[in-house]
Amino acid sequence: MKVIFKRTIFLTIIALIVFTLVTSSGTRHHILSQSNQNSDNCVIVDSLGDRKQSSQRCTNIPKNITSSTTYFNSERKLTGKLRFLAAITDKLLTIPQSGTYEYTLLRAYGAAFVNQDPEIKLPTKVILNNEQETQDFQATLTMAKVNDSYDCYLQKAAADALNRAKAQVIIPLKSGYGDSDCTRSFTTTVRFWRKYANDKTLARVRQGEETKILGTVAPPGSSQHLWGIAIDLRVSNEVQKQALNRNGWFRTVENDIPHWTYVGxxxxxxxxxxxxxKVVSGVSYWLTPL
Structure with a gap:
């Protein structure tokens, strides 16, 4: 009994030391930790306590997942979903719960959140609620013009990457108008939504009953075009596609053929x-694993 008691004390001390080392490292990284009560519940924790803990819906999130590049190099055995979630935890204030409207939008449009370019800014949530909130966010962006375009502006890093691709091969805008093909206002996204859908459609999307529409038009406030990292292009051959891919641009919204996202x-x-x-009708898309 004495041997067992001593062994228990020894293991307890070791566990406390490991816990102390883990919680004192990675100061600026968020950690996804598995709930002891339910493996489907996890929290994003800022080690400095800057942000409140938020209950999240996850699946078997191992302890101590950080968003660092070294993490991916050592933990390739994790599922694609977990690697994706680990990559975006330092971008979003909270990870939406599975089955919610926000989670549906993250699955459809969240590809850009893995972008680690320090010059790229992304919103801290998946929906911008109104024109003022959109303008406040867009006012923080450093923008640059897309070459050979009329009034087409993107975040500078995204525009620079697109211009490098355009220097290799001609890649025209879909419509030629920057306010629709490039960075959009909240009002423009509402106009596009009403062109293809209505309030009843939005209610069905919110309830999880309709997702096909998301490949045609984004619900108000959720479009990547609001973030300055998306553009609609006329891409008709493999040379254009390869030039875009090599420079970090991909089709990331299933069935939205003209839409390209700067992933970096x-x-x-x-x-x-x-x-x-995923290849759909001969068109290749890179989709989130959610």
Whole structure:
């Protein structure tokens, strides 16, 4: 009995030491920790206590997942979903719960949140609620013009990458108008939504009964075009596609053929973040693993 008691004390001390080392490292990284009560519940914790803990819906999230690149190099055995979630925890204030409207939008439009370019800014939530909130966010962005375009502006890092691709091959805008093909206002996204859908459609999307529409038009406040990292293009051949891919641009919204998102990585890196390459009617998309 004495041997067992001593062994228990020893293991307890070791566990406390490990816990102390873990919680004192990675100061600025968020950690997804598995709930002791329910493996489907996890929390995002800022180690400095800057942000409140928020209950999240996750699946078997191992302890101590950080968003660092070294994490991916050592934990490739994790599912694509977990690698993706780990990559975006330092971008969003909270990870939406599975089955919610916000989670549906993250699955459809959340590809850009893996972008680690420090010059790229993304909102801290998946929906911008109104024109003022959109303007406040867009006012923080550093924008640049897309070459050979009329009034087409994107975040500078995204525009620079697109311009490098355009220097290799001609890649025209879909319509030629920057306010629709490039960075959009909240009002413009509402106008597009009403062109293809209505309030009843939105209610069905919110209830999880309709998702096909998301490949045609984004609900108000959720479009990547609001973030300055998406553009609609006329891409008709493999040379154009390869030039865009090499410069970090991909089709990431299933069935939205003209829509391209600046992810900031070459194709061979996307699988590290769990992206799924899916071909639909001969068109290749890189989709989130949610």
């Amino acid at each position: 990585y070459p194709p061979e890196k996307l699988s590290e973040f769990g992206f799924k390459n």
